[in-house]
Amino acid sequence: MTATLVKEASRPxxxxxxxxxxxxxxxxxxxxxxxxxxxxxxxxxxxxxxxxFSVGRSFFDASGTRFVGGENYAEMFRDPATLKAVRNTAIWVVVAPTLLTGLGLILAVLVEKVRWATAFKLLLFMPMAVSFLAAGIIFRLAYDEDPDKGVLNAAVVSVHDAFTGTSSYPTARARDGQGLTKQPDGAYRTTAALSPGDTVTLGLVGVQPKDLPGGAEPAHAAAGRTPGPDELRGVVYLDFTPGGGGEQGRVDRRESGLPEMRVEAVRDGEAVASTTTASDGSFRFDGLSEGSYTVRLPASNFAPPYEGVSWLGPALVTPAIIGAYLWIWTGFAMVLIGAGLSTLPRDALEAARMDGANEWQIFRRITVPLLAPVLTVVFVTLVINVMKVFDLVYIIAPGPVQEDATVLATQMWLVSFGGGNNQGLGSALGVLLLLLVVPAMVFNVRRFRRSQR
Amino acid sequence: MNAIRRGLGNGLVQAFLVVTGLVWMTPLAGLFLSSLRSAEDTATGGWWTVFTSPGQLSFDNYSALLDNSGITQAFWNTVLISVPATVLVVVIAALAGYAFAWLDFPLREPLFLLVVALLVVPVQIGLLPVAKLFGQLGLFGTIPGVVLFHVAYGLPFAVFLLRNYFAEIPKEMLEAARMDGGSEWRIFIRLVLPVGRPAIASLAIFQFLWVWNDMLVALLFADSTAQPLTVELQSQIRQFGSNIDVLAPGAFLSLVVPVAVFFAFQRHFVQGVMAGSVK
Structure with missing residues (x-):
């Protein structure tokens, strides 16, 4: 495991x-x-x-006076908090090394194809120099739940809104008995039936004038236009006159239209046409056939804005911290795998290319099998490191979700020093951590002894 | 046709790698820009707003940081812990590595196997017993205590690395030096250390980085007068939002030194980290 640099020593x-x-x-x-x-x-x-000492101490109770045998080890799998730590560590050990090895492999293969490979490797390796504490602060900032502050949610929200559109009027509502009925799904629908040739005015309240989209214009003029015979016209407006005055349910002179509102013409329960209001709140449907319609303002106009993902909430905190870990360690995996890649026999790859194999086949059939030993080394090294992860969890998980994110190392700390004050259980957790790395220990010793023969 | 396809593929690869590189730079850029903004600005909007209103940027946080005696003291503590912990590990491991490689003493083989076995022992298991031990010795809470702990847990890897490197020194070179009547001490200073310089450099960089970036050990073993920057900063993390004007520049200050070391000694740095990654 301590491979690469340390050449197998010759016989001393x-x-x-x-x-x-x-x-x-x-x-x-x-x-x-x-x-x-x-x-x-x-x-x-x-x-x-x-x-x-720790092995011995793990057989005694919290105060260290009474011998309890394996009680602390049994407690480890009974105590919900410790059990949670065992589970989370298991997730870490499976997910993080797998992702890192995969990502490292892909990047190592791809980076060989560009001329600025060295610069790229340096850039990705650099986080290895950054402390977990600093990385923790960096990612606490990045994972902030408020899309105005956390860069990740800012990205998620802008992608989301680019695909589904934003709703502009989360607070808007209609007054009762003024022509609009609220639907169970949050949409509004005209109470009376309409037919082509009609004009309808849809008044809403509950929008702060300062929240109006820029460029909103008064709706008064549009409300007075006469529709054509096969045309259904109307305005959606804010039924509120700034500074008072004005009459409820009427488009007064200074009342503003509500632009960018989606409007649908509905016939027999089916939306047959849809449009979006102009800057003065006006809309029109033309080419409608004879019949009875209603106008609907769909619920999407009033949906609360998408707030992004709660990265550091109880459900996602462990994946989020693993994400920060990936930022730190991907360069390591890539460089180590890249070193293995450079030792692959060039002629095997060339021969395959000559035979017309495409890049994917070469990668799948030649590169990966030949690299298997290196990939194993990377994977095992990462497993050993991941088992001991402490600082990152301790820093990134905010106080209230600390217990959802806890892993063996943080739990051991909490139990022994951070208020738990049960050094018997703490020692048992330390011994568990040690036991988990014993296979690596045996592997190292065997490998060393073999190299000495 | 094939060439076109290959060219197109290469363009995609380049684009993918450029995007990946940008993604990798964003967290650090975000920290740096955040460190130049006031806590109020950070509370109302993300660091990317500086691109539209660069007026937010100032070095006020950094000058406040330099006037913050807790932070400056912690910075010096970090130096006072990292430098001795690095020097001691290198010296002690070089001596032991030479003995394990070239000198004869009882139980040499089993003792070295023990060192190999200790390579992966987690720091956590030492915390409680060593804390008790240091308590009795009056070392608990002090900088020498923190240093000693780091030295002890740095040694297995250090001895392993240097012994293996020293064992590669050609036997004839050592024989010749002994023929000239050099003592083991002279041979160690004049021959082994200079020859072993590349390995020593990688080791020193790895150990320095490890200790400089440590939080866990110092969290337990350093009291408030001995605590390094990492511990000082983590104590402020509870009020993350309101302390961001200290946390962001403080974190940046703490990572400037290792990142500078990284760029100054790229090759040794990468080798040291690779070799020491089992720790």
Missing amino acids: AAASTDDVRRRPRRRGRIIALLFVLPALLLLGALVVYPVL
């Missing part, structure tokens, strides 16, 4: 001591011990001893 020269100029053996050993002593002392006191 244990024989160097019985070489030509044999030194006094004892003296040499003492010097050697002086060389390793600082490292061994520190490792013994601050790493090995704590591991043993």
Whole structure:
């Protein structure tokens, strides 16, 4: 795993001591011990001893006085908060390394095709230099729920609105008994039947004059126009005269039209025509056949504005934090896979191209199988790292959703130091973290011993 | 025909990578622009509004930051923790790495296997026991305590890396130096360290980065006078919105140093991070 840089060491020269100029053996050993002593002392006191201590401590209760056997380990899978941490860590371990390896592979293959590959690799690798704390602050900003503040929701809302359109009048409503009836779905419909040749005025209230779209014009003139014989005309206007005066249900001189309002002509329950009001609130349907119609203002005019995604809400907080993790680690996966890619035999790829294989076939049938060992190394390395993720969760998840986002490392912290104050359970969680990396430990030791033979 | 298709494909690839690059830059750009705006501006609109009203931008937050004794103290603490923790790891691991590679002493092989096994031990398991130990020794809460913890947990990887690199030194070179009557100490200083420079550089950069960016260890082991920038900033995160004029420039300040190191020593940086990624 510590691959790439560390070349497999050749056999160390244990024989160097019985070489030509044999030194006094004892003296040499003492010097050697002086060389390793600082490292061994520190490792013994601050790493090995704590591991043993934690294992022992995990069999005692919170105060450390009573032996409880495996009780803390059983508690781990009973306590809902800890169970949540186990589940979230499982999600992390499956999702993050998979996405990172996939993304790293795609980018590593693609970046080989452009001339500015080095610049691109540098750019993507740079977040590795940024602390989880700084990354956490960056993404707390980016994930802000208010689309006016968080860049992600700003993007989501503008894409959403580009496809579905914005509703301009979330607060508008009609007065009772003035010609418009509210439908169950939030739309408004004229109470009386209309036929071509009629003019209809649809008054709404509840819109602040300052919220009117720019360019809205008074509706009075439009309300007075006469329709043609096969034409249904009308205005949608704000039935409110600024500064008072004016009569309810009438288009007064200074009352404004409501532009950009969707209007539908309905016959037998079916919308047969639809249009949008002009800047003075006027609309017209022409070419209507004889019959009885109603005019409808569909609910989309009054829908509350789309607010985007609640990234840091309980449901999405873990995926959101994994997203931040991807920002940091994708460059790592890409560079490591890229290094593996450069060792692939060029002639195998060339031969396949000669045989007329397309890029996708080459990628699928040659590159990926040959890269499998490198991909495994990347994946396993990421799994080990992901299991210990702490800072990012601690920083990004806002206080109230902290418990929805919790992972083993944060839970261990909370339980031991952050108010839980149960060092028995805390130690058990620490031991669980250690147990999870034991396979990697065995793998490292085996690989090293093999390399020494 | 094929050439056209390939050209088109390449155009798509370029476009895709350009977009990806822009997406990757946006978070950092957002942080930097946010760090130049007042908390009130940030509360009413996103950082992208500076493109339409650049008047919001000013270095006021940064000058306030320099007058904020909590932040400046924390910045120095970060330096006072990172530099010794890096130097000590390099020195101690180089000594041990040389001994493990070329000197003879009892239990050399099993001890080195232990070091290899310790490579992946999570920091978390050491927190509680070492805190108790440091409490008894009077090191809890102090900068030397934080440094020692980082050194200990940096050592397995450091010893592993350097021992493997030193083992590659040709035997004849060492033999010749011994023939000339050099002591092991002289050989270590005059021969091993210079030859091992690339590995030492990668190690030093990795360790520096690791310690500079650490929050977890310092969160527990540093009291309020010893706490580094990361801990000082996280203590303000509860009032995220109202403290953004401290958090954003503070975060930027904390990442300027490692990013500068990154650009100054790209190759060693990448190698160090790659090699140390198991930690």
